[in-house]
Amino acid sequence: MHFLNTLNGEITSQPPIWIMRQAGRYLPEYRYIRNTELDFIEFCLNAEKASDVTCQPITKFNLDAAIIFSDILLILHMLDFKVSFIKNKGPKLKKLGFKEKITFNDWNKFKSSLAPVGKAIRLSRAKLDKNVTSRNTPIIGFSGSPWTLFTYLTEGQSSKDFSNARKFLWSNTQGSEEVFEILVQAIICFLEIQLEAGVDAIMLFDSWAGSIPARFRNKFIYEPTRKIVQYIRAKNASIPIICFPKSMGEGIVEFADIISPNCIAVDHLTDMRFVHKSISKNITIQGNIDPVCLIHGGDTLKKEVDYLLNLISDRPYIFNLGHGILPETPQQNLIDVISYIREKNIGISIS
Numbered sequence: 555m556h557f558l559n560t561l562n563g564e565i566t567s568q569p570p571i572w573i574m575r576q577a578g579r580y581l582p583e584y585r586y587i588r589n590t591e592l593d594f595i596e597f598c599l600n601a602e603k604a605s606d607v608t609c610q611p612i613t614k615f616n617l618d619a620a621i622i623f624s625d626i627l628l629i630l631h632m633l634d635f636k637v638s639f640i641k642n643k644g645p646k647l648k649k650l651g652f653k654e655k656i657t658f659n660d661w662n663k664f665k666s667s668l669a670p671v672g673k674a675i676r677l678s679r680a681k682l683d684k685n686v687t688s689r690n691t692p693i694i695g696f697s698g699s700p701w702t703l704f705t706y707l708t709e710g711q712s713s714k715d716f717s718n719a720r721k722f723l724w725s726n727t728q729g730s731e732e733v734f735e736i737l738v739q740a741i742i743c744f745l746e747i748q749l750e751a752g753v754d755a756i757m758l759f760d761s762w763a764g765s766i767p768a769r770f771r772n773k774f775i776y777e778p779t780r781k782i783v784q785y786i787r788a789k790n791a792s793i794p795i796i797c798f799p800k801s802m803g804e805g806i807v808e809f810a811d812i813i814s815p816n817c818i819a820v821d822h823l824t825d826m827r828f829v830h831k832s833i834s835k836n837i838t839i840q841g842n843i844d845p846v847c848l849i850h851g852g853d854t855l856k857k858e859v860d861y862l863l864n865l866i867s868d869r870p871y872i873f874n875l876g877h878g879i880l881p882e883t884p885q886q887n888l889i890d891v892i893s894y895i896r897e898k899n900i901g902i903s904i905s
């Protein structure tokens with residue numbers, strides 16, 4: 555409950571710890587179960603397997619929060635933009651052309667197709683509660699934010715410059731608004747499934763927020779995100795919300811003012827001194843450690859942890875990285891950093 559207290563604004567002597575992409579390819583246990591299923595979407599929709607990998611990093615590292623194993627692209631798959639994952643290449647999906655509209659409108663079908671995510675959350679709760687040390691570990695539910703989902707929809711894959719997504723906004727602003735309305739509805743639906751299944755907090759990943767032209771931030775980042783947050787709060791007043799508007803630079807301040815999330819996750823490209831000075835102390839901060847620094851480990855990592863924790867000792871903070879843990883990260887570095895934060899000494903080796 556340490557994690558939820560910090561999300562709700564309490565300052566504790568040691569920060570709660572969880573790691574973005576904590577269930578993932580750096581774990582051999584994850585790779586083992588992942589290899590039992592060819593298709594990644596099928597894997598996400600297998601409630602038994604998804605709940606197993608959700609619990610793996612909790613039982614292994616005793617982290618302070620679990621995040622349900624799923625993916626932000628499930629929403630697009632269920633909106634009939636078939637998503638597949640090509641090995642070593644990433645996602646591929648049917649692309650929305652510049653003048654095209656989303657025609658999908660069967661929300662009952664959408665909800666029932668995502669029911670396995672709710673089931674995976676209930677199973678994860680039961681599995682975590684079986685074990686004394688993981689009992690009561692909060693579960694984070696999540697979704698991609700509208701802009702980040704829009705980039706995959708209009709690019710049909712991952713992108714470096716997001717030129718199709720930006721071209722769509724400039725050439726068809728009215729059509730973009732219509733697409734965003736559907737994405738907002740789909741995101742709310744996806745989050746409702748997770749809330750009904752009992753998640754304790756919500757995180758909105760806007761991984762590509764730094765790539766939208768600043769002139770469009772208001773229309774396509776702040777406004778749709780605010781709609782989602784307001785809707786969720788109106789229905790579940792006590793649910794804490796974490797937002798991750800990655801790499802927005804100075805825009806993170808306006809984002810925090812307008813959206814007022816319980817917590818803002820900060821990437822590793824943003825200067826924490828700026829965030830600390832500019833964002834209201836009522837908002838909990840999460841993250842900021844460079845994932846590559848976790849790969850490096852050792853004294854360098856410890857110094858980074860000391861620097862960060864000293865800098866923000868007078869406000870609620872949740873330890874995490876500035877983006878997802880990388881597949882090549884040695885598990886021992888994660889074990890070491892957790893025990894360094896909790897005990898200020900280095901942990902016991904794993905076999």
Ligand code: 1CP
Binds near residue numbers: 644
């Ligand atoms: O086969 C595999 O194991 C593929 C790797 C993988 C994993 C482990 C993908 C494919 N998705 C996931 C799980 C996942 N994705 C989680 C699970 C819970 C956890 O964090 O442990 C979460 C929260 C996500 C969210 C997600 N998916 C984001 C937002 C967070 C971020 O990292 O920026 C994004 C952008 C995606 C899209 C995605 N999923 C997977 C890939 C390869 C991609 C594309 C990434 C890109 O475009 O660079």
